[in-house]
Amino acid sequence: MGQRRRKDALQGTLDLLVLRTLRRGESMHGYAIAERIQQTSADTLRVEEGSLYPALHRMEEAGWVKSEWSASDNNRRARYYRITAQGRRHFAGIESEWEQHVKAVTRVMRHA
């Protein structure tokens, strides 16, 4: 049970980070998404890079992202992901949930 909840929380965070990264509307392959998340978090968020892929496939099944194969910068075939309208709505929801959560924790840390 505890482990299940931890897994859900981890998945939720990964969804948030991926959707945030894709929100600008660019199409990106998994490698670029992983790089962007690592760089913008100044390397503090370092998940195993592979764990991104089950998340991306799950998110595509949920309709939040859409993928297609095309040629990469170095002319290799790569799978590119882009956010969908449904994905943007979902992101707005989980982003505000996240902000409330952070605010609540911050309050407790200050006053408790």
Place this chain on the structure above:
Amino acid sequence: VGATRKGRDARDEARLIVAFLSRMSNVFRVRALEREFDDEVRFHIEQRVHENVRLGMSADDAEKDAYARFGSVEQVKAGMREARGIRFAELLVVLMALTTVSGAMLVARRSPVYELTDGVTAPIPLTIARAEYTPQAKHAKVNGAVRVRCVVRPNGHCTDVIVVRSLDTRFGLDAEAVRTVREWRFHPGTRDGIPVSTRIDMEVRFALR
């Protein structure tokens, strides 16, 4: 009475054919997805290796680092399958049932073994057992790969497993590679869409982290 029975038989047959076709189309969908999973993972790892080399790593270190950062490839692929709703245990049962029911398994025993160059599709590993170090091999710090050759039968099992390039006969890694490969299950190679026996070579890697 005879006419209705005939009608029912025809309907049953039609239903069987539809069930068969939908199973086969599922097999093809799964195969296509498997290939995409492989391509996607390979692209990621190659990008990382490329970047590592650009940063000055040796090719060997670059590859090691890329795999370490990626995590377990098999686990990632299992995660992708789960996300796409592919239940391999079921698929395997379907495949085995198909080959058993059609009697293909019996025929296959006596029928020829194809090489991959004979216009057959390559078998795809579905479940992969992990090769474990023996304590002695770990102690002796043996690293490398055992090349094994086997025949993948239409029922997805490996038979006739032999070592074609040995890594270690002293500490048991060759034997471990053979044992592991016997546990693997495959989606069999096919010729004109029909599962056949194919001879393949595989590498079982042993790397100390």
